[in-house]
Amino acid sequence: MFDRILVAVDGSDHALAAVRIAAEVQQKFDSELFILCVYRHHSLLEASMSMVRPEEPEVLDDSMAEFAREVVEKAKTLATECGADKIRGFIKGGPPARTIVAFAKENDADLIVLGSRGLGDIEGYLLGSVSHKVTSLADCAVMLA
Ligand SMILES: Nc1ncnc2c1ncn2[C@@H]1O[C@H](COP(=O)(O)OP(=O)(O)OP(=O)(O)O)[C@@H](O)[C@H]1O
Ligand SMILES: [Mg+2]
Numbered sequence: 001m002f003d004r005i006l007v008a009v010d011g012s013d014h015a016l017a018a019v020r021i022a023a024e025v026q027q028k029f030d031s032e033l034f035i036l037c038v039y040r041h042h043s044l045l046e047a048s049m050s051m052v053r054p055e056e057p058e059v060l061d062d063s064m065a066e067f068a069r070e071v072v073e074k075a076k077t078l079a080t081e082c083g084a085d086k087i088r089g090f091i092k093g094g095p096p097a098r099t100i101v102a103f104a105k106e107n108d109a110d111l112i113v114l115g116s117r118g119l120g121d122i123e124g125y126l127l128g129s130v131s132h133k134v135t136s137l138a139d140c141a142v143m144l145a
Pocket of ligand 1: 009012014015018036038100113114115116121122127128130131132
């Protein structure tokens with residue numbers, strides 16, 4: 001049923017719950033499991049926080065990519081501990097929701113698994129903005145943990 005599963009991770013506990021579910025589904029269907037963390041490019045950061053003008057934007061980009069890499073590694077370890085295999089990790093720069101949906105399309109994923117919330121701490125919303133956008137933009141099934 002699910003040949004290629006994409007689980008999107010941002011370093012939050014919700015995302016780790018998504019990884020546990022994705023790992024179970026992977027084993028059930030012997031799917032491929034893609035783990036993706038999207039980091040924001042400096043140009044996007046500047047657009048959203050115009051007061052922040054780091055002197056060395058490429059260094060900032062590097063550290064964001066490095067954080068994303070660590071987040072993916074942690075998720076890979078957890079998926080493996082949960083018994084999953086055929087796991088591949090990816091990082092990409094860009095706007096999170098659109099990048100997740102584009103990645104799913106490019107790789108022919110038939111299921112996207114996400115946390116319902118993430119690292120953001122705004123209370124009073126049931127869904128984070130990324131989970132909200134991905135559920136409305138994706139062509140394939142989306143599961144929220
Ligand atoms: N940058 C990202 N890269 C990959 N997956 C992400 C990223 N951001 C969020 N996600 C996925 O989406 C889920 C929901 O996170 P989301 O960002 O929507 O909630 P939030 O952080 O609580 O709210 P908001 O970001 O709107 O303040 C996360 O658990 C994770 O699975
Ligand atoms: Mg968030």
